[in-house]
Amino acid sequence: MPWCPKCETEYRDGITVCADCGSVLVDDLSSSKTEFETVPQTLEEIVLNMNEEEAHAFLEETRKEALERRKQLAESPGLYVESSKKAQDFKSGGFSLLFVGGLGFIFVLLVLFNIIPLHMNLFSKYLVIGVMGTMFILFIVMGFLSIKSYKKFEIKASEEDNLTQKLTEWCQENLKKEKIDKDIEETSEELLYFQRSEKMKELISNKFMNLDSAFLDSFIDDIYPDIFG
DSSP states (O other), rough: OOOOOOTBOOOTTTOOTTTTTOOOOOOOHHHHHHHHHOOOSSHHHHHTTOOOOHHHHHHHHHHHHHHHHHHHHSOOOOOOHHHHHHHHHHHHHHHHHHHHHHHHHHHHHHHHHHHHOSSHHHHHHHHHHHHHHHHHHHHHHHHHHHHHOOOOOHHHHHHHHHHHHHHHHHHHHHOOOHHHTTTTTOOOOHHHHHHHHHHHHHHHHHTTTTTHHHHHHHHHHHHHHHOOO
C-alpha cells in the first residue's frame, strides 16, 4: 500500500499523489522518511545547504528579482480619480481647515487678552497659547494650500471634460463592434472584454497621443457598454 512521506497517510493501490499536500506517494514509509526530512523547507535551509559561491549567486538573483518587481510596481498606473472629484475633495478639506483654524486662532486671541481666563501660571499660559496658536496657524496655511489645489484641479477637470467629450464623439463615429471584433476570436466574455479593451486602447491612442493610461482605462470602462451592450 502506498504512503505519503510527509503526512504519513496510507492510500489504496493506484493512487500516486497525496490529496492533502501533493507529495509523491512511496511504497516504504520508513526508507523514504529520512530522505524526505532532509529536503530543505525554508529559504534559510536552502541557503545553508549551498556553498559560499552558490549562496552568493542565489541571494544576488533574489535581490535582482525583488528590485525588478519593485520597479514594476512603482511604474504601474494607479487607480484613476477624476480631477473633478479631486477638486471637490480639496475644496471641502480646505474650507474645513480654514474654519477650524480661524475659530481656533480667535480662541487663542481671546485667551491671550484674558477675555477667556485660564487659571494657570504665566509660563504655562504662554506655552499653551504658543502651541495652540502655531497649530491653528498651520491649519489656516494648509487650508489656503488646499483651496489653491482645488482651483488647479477645477481647471484640469474642465480640460478633462472637454477631452472626454471629444473622445466620446470620435468613438461613436469610429469604434464599431464589427471593426473591433474583426481580428478577435470567439472566447469567454472575460477574455473578450480584455481583448476588446486593448484593441480600443490601441485605436484611441493612435488618434489621440500622450493620453494618461489610467484616464484611458477609465474612459474605456465607461464607453464599453455603449459599444457592446
